[in-house]
Amino acid sequence: MKLFEENNIFKILSEAISEGILIVNDRQLIVASNAVANKMFGYAKEELNGKSLETLLPKKSRSCHEGHFGEFIKEGGKRSMGLGLDLEGIRKDGAGFPVEIGLNSFKLLRKDYVMALVIDISERKKAEQAINHWFRIFNESLNEIFVFDYNTFTFLNVNHGAQLNLGYSIEELEQMSILDIKPELSKESFTRLLRPLLKNKKEKIEFETMHQRKDGSTYPVEVHLQLSKIGKKRVGVAIVLDITERKGYTQNLEKKVEERTEQLSEALKAEKKLNELKTKFLSLVSHEFKTPLTSILTSTALLSKYTETDQQEKRNKHIETIKSKVKHLDDILTDFLSLERLESGKVTYNPALFPLSKLINEVVYSANTLLKEGQRILYPKNIDDISIKFDEKVMALALSNLVHNAIKYSPENTSIELIVKRSQDAMMIHVVDQGVGIPKEEQPFIFERYFRASNVLTTQGTGIGLNIARQHLINLGGNVTFESELGKGSIFILEIPI
Numbered sequence: 375m376k377l378f379e380e381n382n383i384f385k386i387l388s389e390a391i392s393e394g395i396l397i398v399n400d401r402q403l404i405v406a407s408n409a410v411a412n413k414m415f416g417y418a419k420e421e422l423n424g425k426s427l428e429t430l431l432p433k434k435s436r437s438c439h440e441g442h443f444g445e446f447i448k449e450g451g452k453r454s455m456g457l458g459l460d461l462e463g464i465r466k467d468g469a470g471f472p473v474e475i476g477l478n479s480f481k482l483l484r485k486d487y488v489m490a491l492v493i494d495i496s497e498r499k500k501a502e503q504a505i506n507h508w509f510r511i512f513n514e515s516l517n518e519i520f521v522f523d524y525n526t527f528t529f530l531n532v533n534h535g536a537q538l539n540l541g542y543s544i545e546e547l548e549q550m551s552i553l554d555i556k557p558e559l560s561k562e563s564f565t566r567l568l569r570p571l572l573k574n575k576k577e578k579i580e581f582e583t584m585h586q587r588k589d590g591s592t593y594p595v596e597v598h599l600q601l602s603k604i605g606k607k608r609v610g611v612a613i614v615l616d617i618t619e620r621k622g623y624t625q626n627l628e629k630k631v632e633e634r635t636e637q638l639s640e641a642l643k644a645e646k647k648l649n650e651l652k653t654k655f656l657s658l659v660s661h662e663f664k665t666p667l668t669s670i671l672t673s674t675a676l677l678s679k680y681t682e683t684d685q686q687e688k689r690n691k692h693i694e695t696i697k698s699k700v701k702h703l704d705d706i707l708t709d710f711l712s713l714e715r716l717e718s719g720k721v722t723y724n725p726a727l728f729p730l731s732k733l734i735n736e737v738v739y740s741a742n743t744l745l746k747e748g749q750r751i752l753y754p755k756n757i758d759d760i761s762i763k764f765d766e767k768v769m770a771l772a773l774s775n776l777v778h779n780a781i782k783y784s785p786e787n788t789s790i791e792l793i794v795k796r797s798q799d800a801m802m803i804h805v806v807d808q809g810v811g812i813p814k815e816e817q818p819f820i821f822e823r824y825f826r827a828s829n830v831l832t833t834q835g836t837g838i839g840l841n842i843a844r845q846h847l848i849n850l851g852g853n854v855t856f857e858s859e860l861g862k863g864s865i866f867i868l869e870i871p872i
Contacts, residue, residue, distance in 0.1 A: 389408055389409055389410075391408075391410075391683065392410060392683050393410060393491045393492060394408065394410040394411030394412075394414045394415075394493070395407065395408040395410070395411055395490070395491060396422070396427070396430075396489070396492065397487055397488075397489055397490075398427050398487065398489075399486070400485070400486040402427045402428065403424060404422045404424065405423060405424075406423065414463070414465075414494050415430055415463060415464075415465050416466035417466050427443075427490075429464070430463055430464055431463070431464060432462050432464055443488075446477060446488065449479075453476075460472060461474065461475055463492065471494060472494075472495050472496055472499050473492055473493060473494060473495060474492075474495055475491065475492050476490070477489070477491075478490075478491070497693055501674065501677070501693055515533055516535045517535055517613055517614060518532075518533065518535050518536035518540075518585075518595070518612075518613070518616070519532070519535065519536060519611075519614070520533075520536060520552065520611070520612040520614065521609050522551070522552050522612070523607075523609060523610075524568065524608050525608075526551065527551040527564065527610075528550070528552075529547050529548060529550055529551065530604070530609060532547045532548075536614070539616060540555060540585065540587050540588060541587045541589060542588050552564070552610075552612070554586075555585050556583055556584065556586070557592065567579060567599070568599075568610070571600065571601045577831075577832065578598060578600040579600075580596065580598050580599070581596075581597055581599075582596050582597070583597060585616075593618050594616075594617050594621050595614045595616055595617060596614070596615045596617050597612055597613075598613045599612045603672065604672065605672060605675055670700065673693075673696050674696065676688075677689055723768065723849070723850060724765055724767075725763055725765050725850070726764075727762070728761065728766050729758075729760070729761050730757050730761065730794070731758050731760070733766060733769060733770055734753070734754065734757065734773070734803075737773050737774050737777055740774065741777045741778060744781050744782075745781060746781065746784075746785070746786045747786045747787070748787030749781060749787070749790065750790075751777070751789070751790050751791075751792065752790065752791040752792065754794040754803070755794075756794075757794050760794070760801075762801060762870060762872070764850065764852075764870055764871075765846075765850060768846045768847065768850060769868075769870065771843055771846065772846065773803060773805075773868055775839045775840060775842075775843045776843075776854070776866045776868060777790065777805055778839075779839070779840070779866070780805050782834075782835070783807065783809040783810050783830060783864075784807045784808055784809035784810075784863070788807070789808065790805065791805075791806040791807075792804070792805060792806075793806065798872075799872055800852075800869050800870060800871055800872055801869075801870045801872055802868065802869050802870075803867070803868040804865055804866075805866045805867075806864075806865045807863050807864055807865075808862070808863040809863050809864060810830065810861065811829075811858045811861050811862055811863055811864055812829075812856075812858040812864060813827060813829060816828060817856075820840065821840050821841055821854070822841065823837065823838055823841045824836070824837040824838060829860070840854070847868070847870075850871075851871040852870050852871055853869045854866060854869070855867045
């Protein structure tokens, strides 16, 4: 409609806001649209003019839309479209995407029009889905998980597993503190327990205590306790394991040890080691999941505060944080699944011939996003003509692990160098860093599952990446070896049989 096209005020206002604007007449024909709406729906400038509004709606919604539109034109005013429903827009290429739509009716030159303000909420939906996914993991865990105010010890959030174990409702627990369920602990003794965390002497503390149910009965638990933040508020996070069965099992086993032979004693030692691995695994998972989950919750809380148009950059920053942390959690789960397949013998390998340069290019490209300030990766020389026959996925997994570790454990403004060497029966890729190095006395344990060197305990990691990579390589006739000097760096060598 020429009136809207030639109206400078409409042009200025419609192009100055971040929402899409559609002007529709009483026949449901689009008479004007701004650049945001055109881009959102995939149309060129003025291409939407004259098209029916139903063109932008999914087919399932078109039958009832005409009646609702007519009623709105008669009633006038403003309102949200499809209140309480998940609305969808349709782009020119037929793809659907979630939207929010606000409707405003107005008259111009005695004619009725509706202005629709359209917002693409795709990113918000993805963030909500990610948060809901991890919240379900939190709430459906059979272990007890508590979030409490570290000053007053009152509960801020308690998962469903804890509610079932204790026999309290969430409403009751919200009126209680952590001392109400721990008869063995006083305020003074619990404060002493927290002191190493408050003074940053420890990242987490683990201890055994008793929990008291609503009916007065008690049961033994193992507590993994850390401090965290929700926004600017400091909170305690406790992951609690009911160890009734473990306690009973251990007691029975100790009685049998007195009656049995050295063979049973050896079996007990093996069982004890298994329990220690289990405890270490649970502690590791709780720590590795807590940090990204806290970041996700914090970013989500902050997103709701940035409601102004000019705060999009801040919103984008928190959305990217959520994406990054969700990917980190997905990577951890992938490692654990890979470990399980190795243990169960369900792994199948697919050796094939491929160019070495292709694989290294992909690994380096991916690793570039992880580089710290001033870090760089030096590419190997003279590899364009080298092809090898091996399982490409396994080799990419192993090399990525070595390069990512080199970046993680090296300071800023250093280089990570890749060097390719060949012998008569093997090809070696050296990953050379200038990082923290590995203490000599701990080097024999570096490929053990869950092992973390004492000088990198505060750096994020699960301690299973090297173990998984080395097992895959050994299964295929390869290996990973290394040389390291504390404070000077490490050289990890990927050996591939020719």
